[in-house]
Amino acid sequence: MNIALIGFGVVGQGFVEALHKKSMQLQDEHSFSAQVVAVTTRSRGALYHPDGLDLQALLETGGGPLADYPDTDGLQRDLSTMQIITESNAHVIVELAYSNLETGQPAIDHVKAAFNASKHVVLANKGPVALAFAELNALAAEKGVQFLYEATVMAGTPSLQLAQQAMRGTTIFSVRGILNGTTNYILTRMEAGMPYAAALAESQEKGYAEADPTADVDGWDAAGKVLILAGALFGKTLTFDDMDVQGIAHLMPEDIETAAAAGERYKLIAEATPDGGSVKPVRLPVSNPLAGVGGATNAITLSTDLMGDVTLIGAGAGKLETGFAILSDILLIHDRTK
Amino acid sequence: MNIALIGFGVVGQGFVEALHKKSMQLQDEHSFSAQVVAVTTRSRGALYHPDGLDLQALLETGGGPLADYPDTDGLQRDLSTMQIITESNAHVIVELAYSNLETGQPAIDHVKAAFNASKHVVLANKGPVALAFAELNALAAEKGVQFLYEATVMAGTPSLQLAQQAMRGTTIFSVRGILNGTTNYILTRMEAGMPYAAALAESQEKGYAEADPTADVDGWDAAGKVLILAGALFGKTLTFDDMDVQGIAHLMPEDIETAAAAGERYKLIAEATPDGGSVKPVRLPVSNPLAGVGGATNAITLSTDLMGDVTLIGAGAGKLETGFAILSDILLIHDRTK
Numbered sequence: 244m245n246i247a248l249i250g251f252g253v254v255g256q257g258f259v260e261a262l263h264k265k266s267m268q269l270q271d272e273h274s275f276s277a278q279v280v281a282v283t284t285r286s287r288g289a290l291y292h293p294d295g296l297d298l299q300a301l302l303e304t305g306g307g308p309l310a311d312y313p314d315t316d317g318l319q320r321d322l323s324t325m326q327i328i329t330e331s332n333a334h335v336i337v338e339l340a341y342s343n344l345e346t347g348q349p350a351i352d353h354v355k356a357a358f359n360a361s362k363h364v365v366l367a368n369k370g371p372v373a374l375a376f377a378e379l380n381a382l383a384a385e386k387g388v389q390f391l392y393e394a395t396v397m398a399g400t401p402s403l404q405l406a407q408q409a410m411r412g413t414t415i416f417s418v419r420g421i422l423n424g425t426t427n428y429i430l431t432r433m434e435a436g437m438p439y440a441a442a443l444a445e446s447q448e449k450g451y452a453e454a455d456p457t458a459d460v461d462g463w464d465a466a467g468k469v470l471i472l473a474g475a476l477f478g479k480t481l482t483f484d485d486m487d488v489q490g491i492a493h494l495m496p497e498d499i500e501t502a503a504a505a506g507e508r509y510k511l512i513a514e515a516t517p518d519g520g521s522v523k524p525v526r527l528p529v530s531n532p533l534a535g536v537g538g539a540t541n542a543i544t545l546s547t548d549l550m551g552d553v554t555l556i557g558a559g560a561g562k563l564e565t566g567f568a569i570l571s572d573i574l575l576i577h578d579r580t581k
Numbered sequence: 582m583n584i585a586l587i588g589f590g591v592v593g594q595g596f597v598e599a600l601h602k603k604s605m606q607l608q609d610e611h612s613f614s615a616q617v618v619a620v621t622t623r624s625r626g627a628l629y630h631p632d633g634l635d636l637q638a639l640l641e642t643g644g645g646p647l648a649d650y651p652d653t654d655g656l657q658r659d660l661s662t663m664q665i666i667t668e669s670n671a672h673v674i675v676e677l678a679y680s681n682l683e684t685g686q687p688a689i690d691h692v693k694a695a696f697n698a699s700k701h702v703v704l705a706n707k708g709p710v711a712l713a714f715a716e717l718n719a720l721a722a723e724k725g726v727q728f729l730y731e732a733t734v735m736a737g738t739p740s741l742q743l744a745q746q747a748m749r750g751t752t753i754f755s756v757r758g759i760l761n762g763t764t765n766y767i768l769t770r771m772e773a774g775m776p777y778a779a780a781l782a783e784s785q786e787k788g789y790a791e792a793d794p795t796a797d798v799d800g801w802d803a804a805g806k807v808l809i810l811a812g813a814l815f816g817k818t819l820t821f822d823d824m825d826v827q828g829i830a831h832l833m834p835e836d837i838e839t840a841a842a843a844g845e846r847y848k849l850i851a852e853a854t855p856d857g858g859s860v861k862p863v864r865l866p867v868s869n870p871l872a873g874v875g876g877a878t879n880a881i882t883l884s885t886d887l888m889g890d891v892t893l894i895g896a897g898a899g900k901l902e903t904g905f906a907i908l909s910d911i912l913l914i915h916d917r918t919k
Contacts, residue, residue, distance in 0.1 A: 534873065
């Protein structure tokens, strides 16, 4: 299987590292082998070799200029991203480039171009799934190609594979989760007695929160994941305007203490149902499996007809963890197309 | 797809109920349709119709004599279980009959006969997987048929599908879990201040514990699941004699209190690694996701290289829940053979 990476930041490097480490195991256990034939970046150059790039040499560029990748016979450095999507011998386009959550561009155009070239797409990038799910899903179906995006919710923790594969046959009534690690870390620290501002500063020191933490603490990052889950699980097109989105910045230490005294715990809960979605702080009894999820960990609870509640807890971010999500989607494509 | 059920107790009825409820949804969403062509029981008769039995009429026998199922053209009532396994037009044999955990019989013979007749097997019955995993797995591979047993660990909560499908590509170092609902219920009640004997009596009243609770409270039920996980995830053949198996009957209210005072909680933890397995009460910090699992719920944590720890929490028993496990395995066979 030939793979092209659009973007080569932390997640792209995590994926290449996972693939490189695991290539023998994947060959032995799943008869799976893959080449990365192309990498493109916005400002650090591009590489294309129809026989595959050297993964070790690629990792050694370390997120620096791709000019550092050694010259070999047949290597091309001058193709544009669109040329690589449409003209390369890649079977799978992995879209990892930055895209903003307002327009979803340029990723949406990349995904459409890939589908129109009959290529499968794997996304780590929330924009296209959050903003253009129905259109992209329909186009993928029309072209008979796969459209997978496990990395967009809980990194490699298989939240979508659980809902879309393992729980097939159940009817899912709702999905509720802790889908933003930064806010969960802050709430966990506040419960240990730290004021909001200090907990936020600590989460920035640890690299969980961005310098501008608005998207996390005001709930918008989690809301983007609600859009994805609504589309993926319920075929429901939501926009940010359709949702009640609240963050955690208004929570006071007294609120946390009052909840604790009542045997409850505040969590920023993202919810999608067939009727809509929301993100807001919710007081959960400590016996709720989501209440026990501490630190930067993520979790999701599916409420179903045949199985009641099923909860999955795991990493929600991380280089190898998100890289694994890409690998996992590519293995699904391998299964479905062999 | 034609299905034969060996055994028609609670789980068999749960499966037929799930299939009956979901047949339209399965057809629409997964292009899946199935007939139950045969049902055999030890003492309540047998039914075989190559065109499929009527599911509603089957459910109306309610676990009573199959003689109550109405006569129709082409219905045969006189086939033995072995005849149904080898001579019917079933593609999948679902083995649900009682088998003891010492010999695994008669289920092991049923499974072998099915494989030799080139039929797939789905098991709800722990015996064959716990006691003859390597042999049965090799025979299934040789015959090119599927051998699935999701129901044997955590009912329909997709513990095996998580480990064997969704986490493919990771290396799993260990699996630890709460795999016996009865003991977890008792420990949860003891933590609320109830003495062991009273908590056991309450769990019997609620139908979680058997009249003879030995297999649960002494850890043997969980140990059977460790044998299955060791075989399924690590290709490791264990026997009960290889394992340190302890139950919860020796835990005193003081032990529980001492743990609580230290911010910890006793759980009966079943563990399998590539090197072996064990079942024993372990004091977990309350921040561990397994510590938050209360009542009769089950849970499993996979420790992996790429993804760290991933935890799945859900029902570990129940009529529809175990019926769903069978359905889920049959959907996997549908995927893999279409």
